[in-house]
Amino acid sequence: MKRKSVDLHIHSGYSSDGTFSVPELFQQAESYGMEAIVICDHDTCEAWEEAKKESERTGILSLPALELSCIDENRMVHILGYGIDTKAETWMSDTVDKIQTSRIEILPQIQKNLEAEGFAVDMEMVYKLAAPHSPVITNFANAILMDPRNAGNPKLEIYRPGGAKSDKPYIRFIRDYLVAGQKCYVPEYIVDIYSGIQMISEAGGIPVLAHPGEWFTTEDEWKIGRMLECGLRGVEVYTPYHSEEQTLYFEDLAKQHHLFATAGSDYHDLKKKPGHEMGKIEAADMEMFQTLTQMIEEKK
Template sequence: MGCKSMQAAVDLHTHSTASDGTKSPLELVREAEAIGLGALAITDHDTMAGVLEVLDAGFSFDINFLTGLEISARPPDDFNRGDELHILGYGMDPGDPGIAVLLDRLQDARRTRNPLMIRRLQAMGMDISLDEVAAKAHGGLVGRPHMAKVLMEKGLVSDMDTAFMRYLGKGCPAYIEKYREPWEDAIAAIRRAGGIAVLAHPGLIPGIGSRGLRLLLGMMKEAGLGGVETYYPKHDAQMVSTLKGLASELDLLLTGGSDYHGDFKDDISIGTGAGDLFVPYGVYTELLNRLEKG
């Protein structure tokens, strides 16, 4: 859809109300178009419902649109720091049965986890219900940001960050571990659906360092990883340089995006991140070329 100048920026990491964003999928596309982005990918957590909403809209936009997804994955044992890896997928067929099975599994895990976390909050004396939280999701997947929003609106916390630091973050009183897809299976499912798998925001992996990144990316490349998210609001110039070097060495694509969530992260804007993000249009064309080559 659409055609843009090579000078335009792109945003290949955004979230809609289908997962934990506050803008609908079509609102995201219209906003990206309005500010002149050359391409957009919606990469909701563990669902492609937002992508399907855009594809089913039946009208065209003056912007290129790429199907996307962000999968919560279990890291390799040697790199497990008690957290998860996020693996982005681009260019997948949303109707692929393998992707559908994987996403059903992840969504079932969310549905099991959410009421358990609500009960923990209630046991701490907090006036919160699953119905209230689900209402914040506007029909999309329910997650911790929606719980934080209810806590904030009821005056139980001052802001979203406090909700996570006191109650909802890992190791906090209301936190419940969730199922994560094995990283190899996530990559394999993306590839079988015709897509390219990309490691999201590697600079956020705690204490990994450049040597650890080289080992991790090499291991994931052998399993089919196709790219690494390089341009990202929390990647400083040194991290961007390191990732560019590793991508060149390992023949990985560079990608990038704002990780826009709307009001849930009100310091991050679509396209520009914290104000200084610029993801070149060439990132999108290289990704498209690789997809077309299969």
């Protein structure tokens, strides 16, 4: 597929599971001939000041944004927030600080749980993978799968090349062991999805459900009304996470509820997320970016 000129969902090294610096991402985008990229790091807008400078340098358009971690019925869900006021002291900025503090506090228990499950955990590697930020569960998954001491662990064979879950080994490992309801999960400070939507909206942002096919089903449709009341404005319809059937479903859902349909690759690093390549979402284009920009301006 020909690379598109817009990507509304990528990650930088300010995400603990990211790889590339902000300048590196813009260099990549520049080499691809892209016109607009949006960095949506996990629970932080730290990339924005650098992104603004790189945008001015390269002429590649961008917006301040983040991907906020929330909870819904014991499921981790993500809300994209576009156009956040990064300077204001808000409910959201206070929540982000609490999330970051909580993640540091739970690290010893995560390590203990994983070791009890039979995995060797090299905390030095976990911290190295996350540097300069605090580790998150993705860093534990990476460290465990990279650690030679775990090479012969039969529990990990399904994540190795040729295994049933080798297509996205880190993501699959996290889902099997480190999310709510799984053996090694440790609760962290987190807000419910409705509060998350509301706080993004109150911070001047446009709240969009990120890759909803990861959790949202027809049984969740009754929640849309409340989400709209809290300020939901969009759905990430076009994403590598979605099958063709899911894409059609969320296209229809967006139309029914007059929600803006967005597109993003969730690019981190192809080694970490195979198939999630910058600019490779067919539906993404400048019209989509300009509409999103207009929505942000109208909100102001």
